[in-house]
Every structure is written in structure tokens, then in C-alpha cells.
Amino acid sequence: MTGTRTAGRLTASLAVSLTASLTASLLIAGCGTHDVPPTTGDAPAVTGERLLAVPPPGWIRTFEMNEAGVRLVEFMPPGGNTEQWIDKVSFESFNGAGGNAGGSELPDPIVLIQHIAKERERECAGFEDYNTFSGFENNYPTSVRLLLCHRNKVSGRGEISMLKSVQGNSDFYVVQRTRRVEPYEDRQPPMTNEEMGLWSLYLRSISVCDDARPEHPCPASQSADPA
Numbered sequence: 001m002t003g004t005r006t007a008g009r010l011t012a013s014l015a016v017s018l019t020a021s022l023t024a025s026l027l028i029a030g031c032g033t034h035d036v037p038p039t040t041g042d043a044p045a046v047t048g049e050r051l052l053a054v055p056p057p058g059w060i061r062t063f064e065m066n067e068a069g070v071r072l073v074e075f076m077p078p079g080g081n082t083e084q085w086i087d088k089v090s091f092e093s094f095n096g097a098g099g100n101a102g103g104s105e106l107p108d109p110i111v112l113i114q115h116i117a118k119e120r121e122r123e124c125a126g127f128e129d130y131n132t133f134s135g136f137e138n139n140y141p142t143s144v145r146l147l148l149c150h151r152n153k154v155s156g157r158g159e160i161s162m163l164k165s166v167q168g169n170s171d172f173y174v175v176q177r178t179r180r181v182e183p184y185e186d187r188q189p190p191m192t193n194e195e196m197g198l199w200s201l202y203l204r205s206i207s208v209c210d211d212a213r214p215e216h217p218c219p220a221s222q223s224a225d226p227a
Helices: 002-030 109-123 191-206
Strands: 049-053 058-065 069-074 089-096 129-138 138-148 156-166 172-181 205-210
Touching: 002 109, 002 191, 109 129, 109 138, 109 156, 109 172, 156 191
Parallel strands: none
Antiparallel strands: 049 205, 058 069, 069 089, 089 172, 129 138, 138 156, 156 172
16 A cells, blocks of 8 residues: 555656646746757766767757756757657656655556556546556666557647656656557557657666665666656
């Protein structure tokens, strides 16, 4: 029961952070600026537990939030519109601040994504939910699911989302890759199996590591930067 309640709080936190993201995106759009370039310069060395992730090649940072124990970073293809976006990837982490997560209260990744799926189902006219992986990656409990929204009741568009959740020792991580498509009625979304496979490979390349814990080794040569 504790894991379920914590998952509910994390899902609520996720909804709040996404609402903040949308609000900020609308403010950016109102100012006539749709793309926020990524930061440049040498980043300080990062140690301890961290998410190793990079956006798809050429994508740019369009939003970042880091407050109340929640960090959210979003990326879109160049020229993407933060209000009428088509493709988006987001990296989100929750730490112990504000009671969102921390210690033994970190929820099971499957439970968290199931909560997210239930919220999405309420927003959609026609919805499918598929578990594509549940197990351990680098000795961290991990779950990956494919969510298919035939038509979002607000935007009127279909949405294809692949989510990856990882239960760390200090933080909980959620990675989402989403595409808006034309609304559809059958069980086959307007996306090729090859594209689905590439999405799956992309999420598989994202991992969590901790150089202070030998059971969660970090790669000697990190191909992904800490998100």
C-alpha cells in the first residue's frame, strides 16, 4: 500500500510539473520565442547516482525546471513549436524533497507507470497500454511501457508515448518520448514498426548508474551525458 500511495504522489507531482511545463511553454510562445538553445561550456564533473541520457541528435532544449525536489528537462527537434509540438522527449527525476520520493518510499516502476497510464486513459477517446519491459537494468528496477492514445480529448490529436521509469536508490527517474499524430481508430497507430524499434533502442540506451556503488557501475567512457 505504501508503494501505491507513493506512486500516486509521484504521479501527481508529474502532472504538476507537466502543467508548469505547459504554462512556461505558452509564455515562451507568447513572447515569440519557440526554441531555447541548450547551455554550452564545460560541465562540472558529476559523481554519485545519475541518469545517463542525451536527446536525439540535433534536438534542442526547450524547457527546464529544477525546484521542490523535481527536475524536468524537455527537448524537441529544431524549429519545434512549444505550443503545437509534434515530437518531444523529457527527462524527469524526483528526489526526497517535499516527500515525493526518497529511501524506502520510492515506488515500484511498474506501479508508477500504471498510475500514469490510468491518467492518460481518462484523457483519451480510445487507449491502449503495453508493457514492453519490466526487470532490472544495471541492477535498478526498471519498467518500459508503450501508451497509445487514439484521440486526446483536449488536443484532438492522437499520441504515441514510450515511457521508461527507473527506481534509483536516491531518486526516481522517468523518461518519456512522445509524438502527436492524426487521430486514429484502429489498433495500428500511424507509426512504422521500424520507428517503434528505434524508440525502444533509444530508451534502452538511457541508464542510471552510481560510481559510488559497485553494483551500479558507470561506464568507463560515458557516451551519454548526465541529464
